[in-house]
Each structure stands twice: as C-alpha cells, then as structure tokens.
Amino acid sequence: MNPALLLSSSTLVHLSPVDLIIIAFYFLLVLAIGLYLREQANTGEDFFMAGREMTAWVAGLAFLSANLGSLELMGWAGNAYKYGILAAHWYWIGAIPAMLFLALVMMPFYHICKTHSVPGYLKLRYGPGSQTLSSISFAFMTVLMSGINMYAMAVVMRVVLGWDIHFSIWVSSITVAVYVALGGLRSAIFNEVLQFFLIWAGALLIPILGLVEAGGWDGLKAKILTNLTEQHVANPGAYTHLWSTLGDFGNNPMGINWVGIVFGLGAVISMGYWTTDFLVVQRVLAAKDLRSAKLAPIIGAAFKMMVPFIVILPGLLGLALLRDPHTGSLLRLVPGDLAWSEAGRAQGLHSYDEVLPLMLARYCGPGLLGLGITALIAGFMSGMAGNVSAFATVWTYDIYGALINKNASDESKVRMGRWCTLIGVAVSIGTAYLVMNAQSIMDYVQALFSFFIAPLFGTVILGMLWKRATPAGGFWGLLAGIGSSVGMYAWVKVDPAAVKYVALSSQAQDQAQNMFRALWCWLICVVVTVVVSLVTKPKPDAELTNLVYALTPIPHEENVALIHRPIFWGLVVAIVFLILQIIFW
C-alpha cells in the first residue's frame, strides 16, 4: 500500500523521527516480551492463569492496567470536559469501595476454590446453567468491549497523526494477537505492567504543565468559571464540585442525582465490574497466594485513586485553556457524531474524546509527543490484551471445555486458547467497524455494563454469602436481570418519555439512565434469585464447601505484622478516598 494513502489531509500534529523511534521501540519491546515468554506457556495453568505465581504488585498493576484502555484514557478525559469533575466519581466511589470489597471479602472464595474464571465459579456454586449463561454473555460483551477500545485508539491515530483508521486498527490488533497468542496471560500481564509505567510516563506531564499554565487548582477553577459563564452554560460552578450539586437532577451537567451515583454506580455497577468482570478478576486470580490475591486489588485501588490526575484533570484543563490557534477564541468541543460529520470536519470541529490528544499536542514537543502517543497506544493494547486473554479463557474452559469437548486434554485447551486469541482479535476488529457510528463511546459501554455486569454481581454475591441460593435461583435470577436490563434499555429507546419511570426523572440524562437501569436489574436479579431459591431444592452443604461464606474456612493472619496485612492497607486506601471526597466536595 502506498504510505501516502494512509495519511489524511489534516492532522493535529506531525510526528518527528524521534517520536517514530519511540513508538517503534515500544512495538518491538512488547513483541520481544511475547517471544521471550512463549516457552513458559505450555500448560493450561501457564497459558490461562500465568502459572498462578504473580506477586501482589505485578497482579495489582496488571489488574488496574487491564482497565486503563485508551477508551478509559480518552473517553473519561472527554467526559471530564463534558461533565466536569463529576466524571471523577467513576474513579473514586465508582471503583475504590468495589476494589476493597473484592480484596477483603470476595477474593478468598475465588482463590480458595481455584476456579479458572468467574463463570467457572458459577458452575461450582450453581451448576452448568448459570455458567453457560454468564460465559456466553461475557464472551459477547468482551469482544464488543475490545472492538470499542480498538475504535477509540484508531480515532486518536486519525485525529492526532492522520493515520488511516483501518491501518491503525489492523497494525495494533495484530501486535496484540501475536504477543498474547505466544505467551498467554503471563505475556499479557507482563506487558500490562510495562504499559502501566508508559501510560504514566507519557501522560503525567499534561496535568503538571497544565496546572502551571492555569495557575494551580484555584486558577483552573476560576478560568473554567469564566469560560463557561462566557458561553452561558447553566450552573458553571457544578463543573468543579464532586457532591454539592447532586441533590437534584437539574443542578449538574450530568443530569444525575446522588442516589444514582451512590447506589447505581457505587453499589451496583462498580461492584459488578470490579468483582465479577473476568477481564480484571483474571489478573488477581493469577496471584501466587491468598495474601497476594487480597493485596493486589488494594494496590490497584491505591493507584486507581490517582488516575484522575492524568485523565480527569486534562479534561478540566481543556475546559479552561483550549483556544482556537487561528482566532484565539475559546475552543468548544462537540459530540463525536457532529465533529466527525462532513460538515464538522470541514469546520475543523473536535469531539469531546479528542481533548486528551489536544492537550498532548499543546505541551509535548518531539520525543515527549512520541511517548504520549505511545501511552495511548499502550492503553489500547493493555485493554485489548485483557479482553482477548479473558475471552480465550472463558471460551476454552466455560464454553469449549464445558459444552463442546468435555474431555479436552490440557494440550488441546492450550491450542484452543491460542486460536481463541486470534479469533477474538478478528471478531473485535469486526466489532470496531460496528461501533463507528456510536454517538458517545463511554455511554455505549455503560449500557453494556448494565446489561450483563449488574445482574451477574447479584448472582455471584448471593452465591458467596447465602448458602440457601439454589442452582435454579441463580440461573433464573441472572436471566431475569439481563432480560429486564435489555428490556428497560429498549423501552427508553422506543419511548424516550419512559426515562421518567426508569431513572425517576424526566431530566435524567444518559449516564443517569444507565445507573438506575443497573440498579433496577440488579434488584430484579436478587429478588428473583431469592424467590426461586426459596421454592427449589438447595445444594447439600458438602457441595458448597469453599464456595460459600458460612462453609469456607478462611485462613487468618494473626501472625503477620500489621503493616503486611491487607486489612491495614485497605483501611489506609479507604481513609484517603474519604479525604478526597471532602476536599473536592
């Protein structure tokens, strides 16, 4: 192909040879790691569980990095521009309590029962019906997520570098396919830890230099207030306050209230994602022992609390500082469908999701720009590798091994895992083309979460904490939860006025609808599970040992120094989390 065809006519920045060297070095290094580790991925335990020998730090950083896709970086920087500091809720109350809950309450069950996957736990706890339902829905969601990630990355490449969107998709996804297929989960984890460092190295300069330019946090708030007032935006002060505007749906740019944030996001969606989404849970299942498995999510939580510094703050800085380079007037970003339409491109409009690359181009010269672009590519790859390796595991153990070939040997499972990696990438590429017309990347993902993740959390948590929950209860509860979520989504799509029933307010916007839909479908899942369980026969206690709280002997840590105990560090993270809420109230 002629390289000239890969470039569009207008680009945000032009890479220098130095930048290209940095990007090329990154690609070579991740491939080298995959090649180096290929000899350590010969058994099922090695390929799918990284030998279950990761330390708390490696598992914890990979746990977080698998979630730090380019979707996360760009999408939430864009949402910070769109909704203000309210977007930080997805990093704090929408993550930290759930990560601590996973570490201190749920990890012992996952670790002690030695499951290969979350659907695998459901098989042990409820039976094959729930396993099949959750594994198929997970596989479906995973490839969609992977495609969304891929699309997000390709947009960056097009906006920033002018690279053809199709070229970006294929080059990056093939690289991920090679290193994951070669080294399995171990290779994915190693690269995720590397990518974690590169993301911080490449993205940290933006908030540092941005705050210098804006005159610190107070200067930033003042500039945002001035700019939004100039643009006649209602209640501009709400863009810099985390909780004080959540008393009513109409008081904040997100159109949500505190009930949706606390219960929909904090108690259901984030609990569902961080404790049952196998994409992230698989990383901590690879920990070498129970203490490491409990510490890993706590380490992840500590760093998760800092991520708003490189994601939310750049979005806020964009609100305060971005100006049209030609006219000097305020630059107003717009929704993606408008920016990427023919008319939008002719006017040089930029979408919300482009705020991070715009800030990158603002401060980064040759070399730094290459590292910043590498950070975004690394984010994409870590997210995609997470999706693909989780998909390969669930497909191999919970669909192929459980339904298609129940007597599959370990060798054939590894072979199937490698093929699944390649097939998962191929399906993801197809998905990327499907989501190209989505209005907002993150809103779409939130809708997906509420379809599958929220009901799954209801099923898993009841299974772990209530020994009376029966196989029939688990299956029908999960099915009712997923069905009701899809039903509510379709209802609002067909009749937008239905939002006043689903989200309790006609003023509720997309994010609020997702929160409340998740809350309702979780409640429906729990109620159906309880009711069906009470009228069906439970499993005998002997079959529930190591799977249910009342029947699992959990090792205590009396002989370990306080500073080495997960509960101590969990408490430290919780206190810092509370302090942050008060500071930005």
Next chain:
Amino acid sequence: MKSGGSLSIWFFIGVSLLVNGIIIFAAGIYELVQPPPPETQVVLFQYHASVWWGAVLALLGAFFSWQFAPSRSPQ
C-alpha cells in the same frame, strides 16, 4: 519477581524507561541548542520539559535496570 523466566518484568520496565528517557533527553537538549521557530513551539516551551522529564525517566530506568539486572538476580 521473575515469574516465568530469568528476566524480571521490572528489568523490562527499566530498559524501556531508560531508552525512552535518553531519547527524550537528547531531543530536549537538541531543542535547547537549536530552538524551533516560535510559531511551531509548544506551549510552555521555555520550561524545556523534554530535558528534565527525559532525565527523570532515564534515571528511574537506570535504577530499575541495574537493580533487576539478570546478573544481580538470585538464580
């Protein structure tokens, strides 16, 4: 921690930070000696972020590479 081979993941990270840091530091020094025209300079160019950020990354990378070098790891 090695987890799967004789090379530690931290060694790979050290090499990555060291190489990137050296390249960025060198690019920053070049811009210091031969500044680009004002119309193509990035915002806050006067702080020469490439120089100090490149140096920070290189030092961090050098430490990791040395600390977790295969020759220092217990076999």
